[in-house]
Amino acid sequence: MKFDERHLIQLAAVVKTGGVTEGAALLGLAQPAVSRTLSMLEKRVGEPLFIRGRRPLQPTPLGLSLAEHGLVMLAASRKASDLVESFRVGKSGVVRIGGTPFFMDALIAGLCAEFQASHPDVRIDQNYGYFPDLRAALKADQIDLAICPIDILDEGSGLEFQQILPGRNVVACRVTHPLLLKRRPQPSHLLDYPWIAPPPGSPLLADLRALLLSFGATEIKIRYSGGSLMSVINYLKSADALTIMPHSVVFAQRKEKSITALPIAIPHPERALAILTRTDAPLSPAVEQFAGFVRSGFESLRHLIKRHEEAVVWGL
Known part of the structure; x- marks a missing residue:
């Protein structure tokens, strides 16, 4: 029956x-x-x-x-x-994100944990990559959104981006670096120290080369390269080496009191940190919720960083 x-x-x-x-x-x-x-x-x-x-x-x-x-x-x-x-309502589902390593490790990972405190049934799958790889992953529907530095999109790219943080690089060093003892460190002083190169493919690597060339360097004294954010920080803590990093990444490490930014102004990159999505693929409610949470988090971070920048006397 x-x-x-x-x-x-x-x-x-x-x-x-x-x-x-x-x-x-x-x-x-x-x-x-x-x-x-x-x-x-x-x-x-x-x-x-x-x-x-x-x-x-x-x-x-x-x-x-x-x-x-x-x-x-x-x-x-x-x-x-x-x-x-x-x-x-975006309380469950999967969020697939990709992003550049330094930003993901320093800023996004913490936001993921904060987001899941109020959305415990949302799973977050994270991948690393730089813009070309992230663009390809978006178009192949392997990720829902990318968080990466970007300047301008090609016409007809099928993508759109929302800026969440303006681009600004700083020279990072350990908090006991000899240059911090100088009253007004000059750009030429930077050439006396070895450098840590950002990971291959990173926009920061091109920024580093352009920066040192503008200071008159004829060669770059690279002593360490290819590391993750944590390995670069650990190297910086134990050496007088310098590296170039987004100011937001260095700012995110301020509570650890291990690395800091030299008070030397360097050219801003013509890029901004942005959330990148496809125009032809509507976001799921959970992805929409996560993207909004990231935007809100960076809005607060932007004000904190701006206040910090205004408190520092940046040399020329």
């Missing part, structure tokens, strides 16, 4: 609440419709499902056994409804 699952769910609701009216209200159905269902179900099985004359309604052993199957279906239905509603 095959049963209509909806009939078993209605039976379960009535058993659960102790009344036809209450069971109908639980399911959002009309009471007469549920009464007809119970009557049809009793005729189908040929046995009573409730003990006659008992209030609240009490199921017979057969009615209770059938209701137990309906309760499983009712619970599954409720879970499915809750899941859909959670997804619809």
Whole structure:
């Protein structure tokens, strides 16, 4: 004998609440419709499902056994409804992000943890890459959004970006670096020290070369290259080497009191940190929620960094 699952769910609701009216209200159905269902179900099985004359309604052993199957279906239905509603409001789902290593490690990873404190059912999958790789990953639908430095998009790229932080590089060093003892360190002083090269493919590498050429360097004294953010920081802490970093990355390390920025102004890159998305692919609610959270986080960070910059006397 095959049963209509909806009939078993209605039976379960009535058993659960102790009344036809209450069971109908639980399911959002009309009471007469549920009464007809119970009557049809009793005729189908040929046995009573409730003990006659008992209030609240009490199921017979057969009615209770059938209701137990309906309760499983009712619970599954409720879970499915809750899941859909959670997804619809961005409380569950998957966020696939890609970004440049230094920014992801220094700034985005912490925001991911903060976001999941209020969205614990959202999973975040993170990938590393620079603009060409991230652009390809977006177009191949391997990631939902990218967070990376960018200057301008080609016409017809099918992508759009929202700036979240203006570009600004600084020369980073350890907090006990000899240059910090100078009252007014000059750009020429930077050439007396070895350098850490940013990872290959990083826009920072081109920025470093352009910076040292503008200072009159004929060769670059590279002593360490290709490391992650953590390895670069650990190297800086133990040596008098210098490197170039986005000011926001150095600022994010301020509580560790291990590295800092030399108070020497250097040219700003013609780029901004931005959220990059496809124009032809609507974002899921969870991705929309995450992108908004990142924008809000960087809005606060931008004000903190600006206040810090205004407090520093930057040399020329």
